[in-house]
Amino acid sequence: MKTLSFYFDPISPYAALAFERLPEALAGCSYEVEYRPVLFAAILHALGQKGPAEIESKRHWTYRQVAWLAHQQGQVLDLPAQHPFNPLPLLRTAWACASGPSGTPNRLVVEKIFHHVWRAAGADANDAARLEALRQDLAPAQAPESEPVKQRLRDATEQAIQRGVFGVPTFEVDGRLFWGQDALPMLAAYLKGDPWFASGAWEAAAGARPGVARRH
Incomplete structure (x- = not known):
């Protein structure tokens, strides 16, 4: 069985789509x-x-493409x-729900965070009442705004970059590394x-x- 690391940020609609599609896409694999x-x-x-949403023309294309991908895959987005x-509040909440000091959040936690953003009928992802309700539902073992949780996010991000x-x-x-839903x-x-x-084709490519x- 292979161990697969899934690097994600709930800000990304592509990550949300890939999360939903992962079990079907990897059916028959041992992982x-x-x-x-x-x-x-x-x-x-x-x-x-x-980021894609920081470039106006690319922003428009991104939203159109992810809407089409969701339609094509039969998913809500x-x-x-x-x-x-x-x-940051959602990322810290995810790490606060990790199992132990060396664990990672489980699929149910990640699913609820993605749905909080991308299956909420256009609600504000950072609405204080909604964030509190999400945290009450997830019942994280640690305080999301605690320094150890913040440090875990910093460390995970730096490790990803490295x-x-x-x-x-x-x-x-x-x-x-395999990038993107596609x-x-x-x-x-x-x-x-x-x-x-x-x-040797992977290396040669x-x-x-x-x-x-x-030049910049």
Whole structure:
């Protein structure tokens, strides 16, 4: 059985869609999932990039594409009242629900957090009353705003950056990173032992040298 790390931020509609599709996409594979909440904005900052919703034309396309993907997959995906929003309260809540000092939040916790954002008929993800109700429902073992929980989120985000994560969702298995919901078929092929991955093609595909470097 393979251990799969799922790096996500509830701010990402692609992560929400991938979360819902994961069991179906990996049907027949032998795996377990460690859900790792990370702060996407910190990853973008470390890489000197903007998020999709921070570029106006890309923002419009992102919302249209995720609406289409949800329609195509038969999933509910309601845009929250404001997007992007500050995901820190939700990320900290997720880590506060982790099982023990070295554990990660389970699938039910992650599901409820994603649904709080993306299946709430356009409600505000950071509405104080809704956040309190979510935390009451999840009953985290630790205080979400405690320093140990905040540090776990910082550490998880920094570890993700160090491992090469540049976006969410990212799936890591055996040190290989699979980025985005559209990588799920590729990930399934790897878990099922597709010989392409042992042929050297994975390594060779990343071997091209950049010919032009853009100046900032």
